[in-house]
Amino acid sequence: MKRNHVLGAKQFDREMLEGIFQTTREMERVVANGGSDRYSNKVMTTLFFEPSTRTRLSFESAMSRLGGKVIGTENAAQFSSTIKGETLEDTIRVVSGYSDVIVIRHTDIGAAERAAAVATVPILNAGDGAGEHPTQALLDLYTIEKEIGRIDGIHIAMIGDLANGRTVHSLSYLLTNYRNIHISFTAPENVQIPTYVKKYLDDHGISYEEEYDLTKVAEKADVLYQTRIQKERFMSLDEYEKASGKYIIDRELLTHMKQDSIILHPLPRAGEIAVEVDEDPRAAYFRQAQNGLYIRMALIEKCFEE
């Protein structure tokens, strides 16, 4: 990784992924043993131009548990000098001088790459518009391996807003590092998986289908990866309503799922997984969110590797 940035999922190969997951397992032990002070001389800046609960707080917790300090803003669009017209590039040049790593979430696709082009410290992409969310995809993949015991050979169903769901794009790219993967894309037609993602899968020999029957998918998938319909990214309410409420995981759907399958969701949810599902042992989405802490500790460690 150039300057150890994390910008997109395509930058990772299988060896790198296995290295990150090994470090992540070590980080689980670090947390269990009360944390570490190994980065007590390091400062992380979190610059969030879009709302977040999990990504920002798990990065901040990760840095704290490694002894480092955190500065930043949770509403950079309003509370940074962006509102006075400062460019992203100028902000990053300045903040590079205050910190050893910058975590950025932005509304614009490609914002993390723009930041990396001028930064003098590692940039970690915490989501760029409807583009990518590579650190989420890393924790998703880690969760699959931890819950199922393997990644090779899995059948994963990606459900919901696959056009705007940046985690789906990044996870699809990461899966090209594994063997015998099959992906079912189950989405309302106006938010189906983009052509450019399918092209990348074709180029890497990954088997996939567009399947509109969720029950049929649930009967055969090892992983149901549900996502929220991202209301904030639609141009009109009419388009949003065409996509909303079509695919819901509820108690009835559980009866069709394999006993050893799991349900993941990057969260937040907005009704697409009924609360009654939470009690089922296959509901792995809160364990998945917890893994975000460990993955982000591992990524901080990788950032500071020579």
Ligand code: CP
């Ligand atoms: N999964 C995820 O990115 O959640 P937040 O928007 O809360 O960070």
